[in-house]
Amino acid sequence: MILWIHIAGGLIALVCGALAVSVRKGGRWHALAGTGFFAAMMVLGVTVAILEPYRNPPGSPVSGALVCYFILTSWVAARRRDGMTGWFEKLACAAALLTAGAMFWGAASGVAKTPVGPGPVYAMGGFCLLAGLLDLNAILRAPLSTKQRISRHLWRMCFAFFIATGSFFIGQQGVMPAVVRGSPVLFALGFAPLGLMVFWLARVRFSRTFALRSAGGRPYARPPVPG
Numbered sequence: 001m002i003l004w005i006h007i008a009g010g011l012i013a014l015v016c017g018a019l020a021v022s023v024r025k026g027g028r029w030h031a032l033a034g035t036g037f038f039a040a041m042m043v044l045g046v047t048v049a050i051l052e053p054y055r056n057p058p059g060s061p062v063s064g065a066l067v068c069y070f071i072l073t074s075w076v077a078a079r080r081r082d083g084m085t086g087w088f089e090k091l092a093c094a095a096a097l098l099t100a101g102a103m104f105w106g107a108a109s110g111v112a113k114t115p116v117g118p119g120p121v122y123a124m125g126g127f128c129l130l131a132g133l134l135d136l137n138a139i140l141r142a143p144l145s146t147k148q149r150i151s152r153h154l155w156r157m158c159f160a161f162f163i164a165t166g167s168f169f170i171g172q173q174g175v176m177p178a179v180v181r182g183s184p185v186l187f188a189l190g191f192a193p194l195g196l197m198v199f200w201l202a203r204v205r206f207s208r209t210f211a212l213r214s215a216g217g218r219p220y221a222r223p224p225v226p227g
Contacts, residue, residue: 096132158197
């Protein structure tokens with residue numbers, strides 16, 4: 001039953017995530033799609049943490065916890081419209097840094113390994129370290145500007161979306177029709193959220209139009225909601 005819940009959560013996350021990155025940011029459809037994406041990704045993360053130890057060979061529940069970490073910190077960043085940080089960011093920072101340290105230790109000691117060696121463990125540890133340091137930066141720099149806060153929301157949401165697309169289009173090719181297995185199209189779809197992340201981060205950071213309403217040119221007062 002948990003497996004079917006996991007599959008349903010993943011499919012909903014893919015649909016809602018694609019909708020959220022396609023529609024106008026800050027609008028009604030963005031808010032609805034973002035809320036659906038947040039809920040589906042939380043289901044995905046929790047079920048992954050439960051199911052991973054029962055794989056053959058067994059996996060780590062840390063992957064599911066990371067999904068929840070990235071989606072929760074993205075959601076909270078969108079909700080904190082005053083740019084302030086609090087106890088949640090401090091707990092998230094500590095969790096990310098401790099997880100990064102555990103991953104590096106596990107990869108170096110041989111406890112944490114993958115079929116292709118410790119490289120993927122080091123890579124995920126690096127992402128955790130980066131996320132934890134950015135949490136610390138947000139805590140020390142609070143209040144965050146609108147651009148800083150939206151950027152924080154954006155890259156974490158896109159990275160969580162990448163976990164979903166990568167797991168499905170790249171990691172589950174065995175369930176795909178034989179004609180498309182190994183196709184560059186699947187890899188393009190899997191890595192698409194990272195490309196979107198770069199595009200939107202550049203637009204938020206360097207484009208003045210993102211800070212203005214598309215219609216009236218007035219300052220963008222209402223930041224995007226989770227999505």
